[in-house]
Amino acid sequence: MKSKISLLLASATCLVTLSACGPEEKAPEAKTAETTKMTWVSEEARKRADIYAPYTLTADLSAYSDNQKEMLKILISASETMDELYWLQAYGDKNKLLDADLPEDAKEFVRHNYGPWDRLDSDKPFLTGVGEKPLGARFYPADMSKTEFEAWDNPDKDGLYSLVHRDDAGNLTLVPYHKAYAIKLEKVAEELRAASRLAQNAEFANYLRMRADAILSDDFQASDMAWMDMKSNPVELVIGPIETYEDRLFGYRAAYESYVLLKDMAWSERLSKYAAFLPELQRGLPVPEEYKAEVPGTDSDLNAYDVIYYAGHNNAGSKTIAINLPNDEQVQLAKGTRRLQLKNAMKAKFDQIMLPLSEVLIAPDQRQHITFNAFFANTMFHEVAHGLGIKNTLDGTGTVRAALKETASALEEGKADILGLYMVAKLHEKGELPEGELMDYYTTFLAGIFRSVRFGATEAHGQANMVRFNYFQEAGAFSRDDSGHYHINFDAFEEAVAGLSRLILTLQGDGDYDGAKKLLAEQGVVHEALAADLDRLARANIPVDVYFIQGEEVLGLK
Numbered sequence: 001m002k003s004k005i006s007l008l009l010a011s012a013t014c015l016v017t018l019s020a021c022g023p024e025e026k027a028p029e030a031k032t033a034e035t036t037k038m039t040w041v042s043e044e045a046r047k048r049a050d051i052y053a054p055y056t057l058t059a060d061l062s063a064y065s066d067n068q069k070e071m072l073k074i075l076i077s078a079s080e081t082m083d084e085l086y087w088l089q090a091y092g093d094k095n096k097l098l099d100a101d102l103p104e105d106a107k108e109f110v111r112h113n114y115g116p117w118d119r120l121d122s123d124k125p126f127l128t129g130v131g132e133k134p135l136g137a138r139f140y141p142a143d144m145s146k147t148e149f150e151a152w153d154n155p156d157k158d159g160l161y162s163l164v165h166r167d168d169a170g171n172l173t174l175v176p177y178h179k180a181y182a183i184k185l186e187k188v189a190e191e192l193r194a195a196s197r198l199a200q201n202a203e204f205a206n207y208l209r210m211r212a213d214a215i216l217s218d219d220f221q222a223s224d225m226a227w228m229d230m231k232s233n234p235v236e237l238v239i240g241p242i243e244t245y246e247d248r249l250f251g252y253r254a255a256y257e258s259y260v261l262l263k264d265m266a267w268s269e270r271l272s273k274y275a276a277f278l279p280e281l282q283r284g285l286p287v288p289e290e291y292k293a294e295v296p297g298t299d300s301d302l303n304a305y306d307v308i309y310y311a312g313h314n315n316a317g318s319k320t321i322a323i324n325l326p327n328d329e330q331v332q333l334a335k336g337t338r339r340l341q342l343k344n345a346m347k348a349k350f351d352q353i354m355l356p357l358s359e360v361l362i363a364p365d366q367r368q369h370i371t372f373n374a375f376f377a378n379t380m381f382h383e384v385a386h387g388l389g390i391k392n393t394l395d396g397t398g399t400v401r402a403a404l405k406e407t408a409s410a411l412e413e414g415k416a417d418i419l420g421l422y423m424v425a426k427l428h429e430k431g432e433l434p435e436g437e438l439m440d441y442y443t444t445f446l447a448g449i450f451r452s453v454r455f456g457a458t459e460a461h462g463q464a465n466m467v468r469f470n471y472f473q474e475a476g477a478f479s480r481d482d483s484g485h486y487h488i489n490f491d492a493f494e495e496a497v498a499g500l501s502r503l504i505l506t507l508q509g510d511g512d513y514d515g516a517k518k519l520l521a522e523q524g525v526v527h528e529a530l531a532a533d534l535d536r537l538a539r540a541n542i543p544v545d546v547y548f549i550q551g552e553e554v555l556g557l558k
Helices: 002-026 028-035 043-050 066-090 094-098 104-113 146-151 182-198 202-217 221-229 265-271 274-283 329-335 343-361 364-369 372-385 400-429 438-453 460-474 490-510 513-523 528-539
Strands: 052-056 162-166 172-176 235-243 255-264 301-312 322-325 338-342 478-480 486-488 545-549
Touching (some): 043 104, 202 221, 221 329, 255 265, 274 301, 274 400, 322 372, 338 343, 343 372, 400 438, 438 528, 460 490
Antiparallel strands (some): 235 255, 322 338, 478 486
């Protein structure tokens, strides 16, 4: 096996580049990196090199067996290949950029952003000689327009797991991921099978084998079902092409990523009861019956983890602190979803960002309401709330995701934000959230908006943050005093939660693409007053996000 893997690695870079890029090699970043000496576009851009604070992803592995530790090493290796694949999708050949004559701090910023565009500043280029980031990343030909794609008569053109290329005649054609990235994916599949032989949990071993098959076929539903059936595995792996946020042209194509996680059994036990409330909470949503007629899956579960490795999409720019998967609507309706709360990553952001930020922007008499328990719960119920609402449009034509096109991700994130808060209020009312006051959750929620809007309003989460901020501000849910401090207005805050919930759920159920575009265009923007307050955070040297020091060495696996 080792000799075969070595052979695959030796040839992977050349073959994958040839198969994955094709006519997309005309994209400006590759040409610029080869032919031009680049540097920072401005001193202002250079100052942003320090917006990420370091955090080491380590863990106590003393209770894990030798086989489990060896398995973790293999899973990290497979994740590293996911990282390479994501580079190809998001930018292209990273070596053409990282081997260029660049200042070291610029190279480090390139690594954080997986390219020369600042993900937390509306994807602005931060290097000279670099054009705008393509909305379709590397999923589509650089010269393809939306009009050409929409006129293309191909029933599979909106598939999650294919690249759009041009054939020799210049016509659009599809190349499945498992063919475009065959060499690297074969390596990943072999490693997943090797890891399965070391796994002590039979369900996890079965999942790894099924995921290996899925990686090579782009048919992920069976392995998603198997993943949903796992309950007691102490080691967790999320791997594959999963989220579609990188495709800002249509929101169709999924990007590669991977997480290696360790389950926190004690915290997970505390959380296990909440998913059971989903059907009851669905019935109580503040919308007409037809918008809540679907029944959430009853096999959902909720657990806490410490992450020991991030790779690919989830490691680019702002770091994910909670996961809600799978995205497949059929699996969700049959099995529900699994919610993974990434406890160590949350704590890093709370300590290094949320608390310092609150000292600048939250009114002094409300700062005591900023708590980690509330931050954890708000994040957790955001993920749980993805299971609420409606997955298919009321007119029966298909899924909400298909109807809302590139706006679907932002609306879904906005739904999860606001319905997560709805869940908090209802569960607190029932006495199921005994820790803290409801004001803790509301005040921490507002502080969380300030944390998140610093990521920019370009991608789905950023747009959702701004819609929420602007809607709440117009509703009087909070106010800003002359000293620049924000105050929660409790009653108006509760009314805003209900109002925004109705608006988003209605847009989704109606499949109202034009309405969704209008909402995002009008409300999904950072206005001047907020931008000035965010500048205050920058002047106070409060990090925008974290980056991870990770790998076998920091885990003591070398």
